[in-house]
Amino acid sequence: MTKLILIAISAAIVNNVVLSQFLGICPFLGVSKKVETAAGMGGAVMFVITLASFVTGLIYKFILAPADIKYLQTIVFILVIAALVQFVEMFLKKFMESLYQSLGVFLPLITTNCAVLGVALNSVLNGYNLLETVVYGLATAIGFFIAIVIMASLREKIEYNDIPVPFQGSAIVLITAGLMSIAFFGFSGVI
Numbered sequence: 001m002t003k004l005i006l007i008a009i010s011a012a013i014v015n016n017v018v019l020s021q022f023l024g025i026c027p028f029l030g031v032s033k034k035v036e037t038a039a040g041m042g043g044a045v046m047f048v049i050t051l052a053s054f055v056t057g058l059i060y061k062f063i064l065a066p067a068d069i070k071y072l073q074t075i076v077f078i079l080v081i082a083a084l085v086q087f088v089e090m091f092l093k094k095f096m097e098s099l100y101q102s103l104g105v106f107l108p109l110i111t112t113n114c115a116v117l118g119v120a121l122n123s124v125l126n127g128y129n130l131l132e133t134v135v136y137g138l139a140t141a142i143g144f145f146i147a148i149v150i151m152a153s154l155r156e157k158i159e160y161n162d163i164p165v166p167f168q169g170s171a172i173v174l175i176t177a178g179l180m181s182i183a184f185f186g187f188s189g190v191i
Contacts, residue, residue: 004135007128011139017115018147019177019184024115028148029173031106038152040099041106042145044088049116049144052081053137056120057130070124077120078111085111115144150180 015021018028024045031041056077064070089107092100100107110116119140123133154176163172 004132007132007136008139011136012143012146013184014187016143016147016184017118017140018144019181020188021115021118023118024113024144026109027106027113028144028151029177031103032148032151032173033155034102035149035152035156037099037102038148039145040096041103042141042148044092044103044107045110045113045116045144045148046138046141048081048084048088048110049119049141050134050138052077052084052116053119053123053140054130054134055080055084057123057128057133060124061130073124074117074121077117081116081120082111115140147180147184151177154180 011017017023018025027041027045032038056073059076059080060070060073064073064076085108088110089100092103092107119137123136126136128136151173155173158172158176167175
């Protein structure tokens, strides 16, 4: 139980997938203009990462490892992630049309979001069992959600500030992301 808690805290906060490992930067910077949209993207990524970590963990443990075809893990994991993203896209289009429209092109980009693939590959690399893999995936997704929502709320506040011309637009967003990374880096001394 203690190991699961350490995995969860480490994945969500200390080794945050966006702010420490720099995976998933495209949706982090692209969809973080409004909190509602960022929360929707964070929820979609949370669902995909958690389910993908479970499914890829099953496939690795019961198919790839016993058959000694571990070298196919990246290709298989990408195919599983692509199928899951298609499922999420169809669900949002059917039941949450406004969120589907606001996410736009970034929703299909979850397929190529390296954070999703990174979780699956890191689970194998770290030698996690199935339960640890799911906890790691869920905690990583929560960390992504936290980072993207914080960034969106900061960007909404920055919009009303008087920022010098050279720092307006992408520059202030990257500076903000860097400061967030430094702040989350402070957690690395805790665990």
